[in-house]
Amino acid sequence: MSALSESISRRLTLGQLKGRYGLTLVPDFAEPVTVTSLVDDLPSVRPGSLYVPADHQVDQGMIEEAESRGAYAALLPTSARQEVGRARIPLLFGTMHAWQMGQLLANAAGDPSGALAVFALVGSQVQDQVDLLADFLHVLGNPVGILSAKGSYSLDRRLDLEYPLSMFDVQRSLSIALEDGAAAVVISVEEQTLARDALQAVDLDVVALGAQEGSTRDMRHVRLISKARRYGFNLGGHTIVARRNEESDGLARQSLPADAESDDLSLCIAMTMAAGVKRNNIRSALRVSREMS
Structure with a gap:
């Protein structure tokens, strides 16, 4: 389901969309119409929905089906104006860039990522490490959500999602996690979990590359920039890029058997330290984890 519905938190009229994003509204007198959900797939x-066809693919039949399902309006690319005839619902036409659509969805959802501590692990083999980081954050006392093709959760509740996740899915899932009481969310940033631009307007607090994403500093930097462009996240502002260091390596080795691989745990420790967790709290969490294992 690619819909931002029950999580929409701000009044959104067609007139606001028209003015904010430079769209054309047909008919113009429909400006006061208020939409209650944003949807990119017909089912x-x-x-009350505003229908925004995925991949900008639209024809007359799709608009008619959206009408029959109760859509209040549709947002279409300018190029579709010649392909779509008369409609019984208002139509917005214009070119929405990915970053603008991300802002629209985040605004409609009440900007959930701004109220969460959002951790992102980037790389082709990070799903297990996402689970490890989520478990570690939980031991530290944080209610946690997970977005991963291996299994997405809002606290202990598994989310019924189809992968890869669109920006609609991500904003909706973050909003659900926040409503459920999560303090943090860990996101697996790779192609199984996320579609292109899925993280537009998502406020990431800590980002780290998985261990398999290159060894040299320059190689890792290039890799991270490439993934930021693909998935639409911002590396500026307050976002911290974390990596293992001597202190995190030492803490990880102290808490594991001598022959155990400690790199993944070390990166988790480094990410929590980057988020401002105090060292004494980390040591206590490591001790609890060791006792529970």
Whole structure:
């Protein structure tokens, strides 16, 4: 389901969308119409929806089906104006860049990532490490959500999602996690879990590359920039890029058997330290984890 519905938290009218994003509204007198959900696939359309066709692919039949399902309006690319005839619902036309659509979805959802501590692990083999980091954050006392093709959760509740996740799915899932009481969310940033641009307008607090993503500093930097462009996240502002260091390596080795691989745990420790968790709290969490294992 690619819909931002029950999590939409701010009044959104067609007139606001028209003015904010420079769109054309047909008919113009429909400006006061208020939408209650944002949807990019037809099966998810419900009364009150603004239908935004995925991949900008649209025809007359799709608009008619959206109408029959109760959509209040549709947002279409300018190029579709010649392909779509008369409609019984208002139509918005314009070119929405990915970053603009991300801002629209984040605003409609109440900017959930701004109220969460969001951790992102980037790389082709990070799903297990995402689970490890989520477990570690939980031991530190944080209610945690996970977005991963291996299994997405809002606290202990498994989320029924289809992968890869669109930006609609991500904003909706973050909003659900926040409503459920999560303090942090860990995201697996790779192609099985996320579609292109899925992290537009998602406020990431700590980002780290998985161990398999290159060994030299320059190689890792290039890799991270490439992934930021693909998935639409920002490496500026307050976002911290974390990596293992001598202190995190030492803490990890102290808490594991001598012959155990400690790199993954070390990176988890480094990410929590980057988020401002105190060393004494980390040591206590490591001790609890060791006693529980």
